[in-house]
Amino acid sequence: MNPSTQRQAFGLKILNAKHHAVRKLKTEGYQAEIHGNKFWNSSFLIMDHLKRNPPQRALRVLDIGCGWGLLGLYCAKQFNARVTGIDADPNVGPYLQLHARTNQLAMTFEKRRFDQLTKAYLSKFDLIVGADICFWDELAKTVFNLIRRAHTAGVGQIIIADPCRTPFEKLAESCAHAFDHVERIDARLQRPVKATGDLLIVSQR
Template identity: 40%
Template sequence: MPTSNSSEAFGLHILSSQHKDIRRLRKAQGVAELHGNKLWKSSYVMMDYLLEFPLEKHSRVLELGCGWGLGSIFCTKHFGADAVALDADESVFPFLELHADINKVSVNTYCGRFEDISEEDLSGFDAVIGADICFWDELQQPLTQLMERALAADVGRIILADPGRPPFRAMAEQLNERVPDSTYTDWDVPEPHNAWGLILDL
């Protein structure tokens, strides 16, 4: 049930930054180092896109730069996915675990950077997802290289969402040109979420 400090979106119960449990965790964990401190609206863009172009049921999913892990939770709840949520900042995982618990799903977590994920690691997944994870110029190259390893590992789907930052645009345009049958498009999410972003679907 939505309250002043929580909301319902895409079948998920999501706590706001002012919810007492989020505030309690922030007091205990401190401020996330890599912007995993709240829900970013690109998550809505990705979830809305996946409702229109869903994953295969029971896919093995890796979420990159997971933050609060709503992408993993969404895929687990809607598609019965077996999800692993990766982030370089382990302080985000208690927020993920709180949201997984209130949405009655289980998500595995892994602390690591894009550079840590090998082609062999990626071969164990059917899909790779990520929302708002290319926000610095210095992230463009390691993320592009990670996408290339995922393609070499024959990952079936790679879906990334972004609000349109220049590093993401540069990466997405490069990969879209290189990968046949890929999709690179803008995506509007209507009321009540009022989100807009870019989608790269490889």
């Protein structure tokens, strides 16, 4: 492994922007347009939480705003989960599939926006994860509405991680008012990177 172009963390190989296969996708025209141009550290915070609190059974997982898909791939690898990643930006799909191949894992990618995920669609999942997806003011409402639809559809748990930007704070406040079982966890990592943020967890019980 060339450490300047890839690293190993949480059991996954993660390629960086200098890796030849990532550069090739860029030259082929796959330029992420909504911040999905790299892997974001909030994903590590959710991986660490799931490592400490492993799901009890095989799961159907939806990674929302999945970007390169490493969080979903972590669930596939560690929990044998059947994982779908959705993202508004179709250009992240090839980076997700590159990482799936690199790690010899399977994950489905679909181009969908948060507001396109219906209750019927969401009801097919047990766990929804989203890392660093609440970064614009309007996303606070969009992500809240998505969580409400998912909760009504019976999704067992929804976990959102963020470095506590203002829209995320608004989202957390709305969830605290709307749902009975809401946790907010201060999350910190020293390794593989220094990362801090909060987890917002909405559960059925």
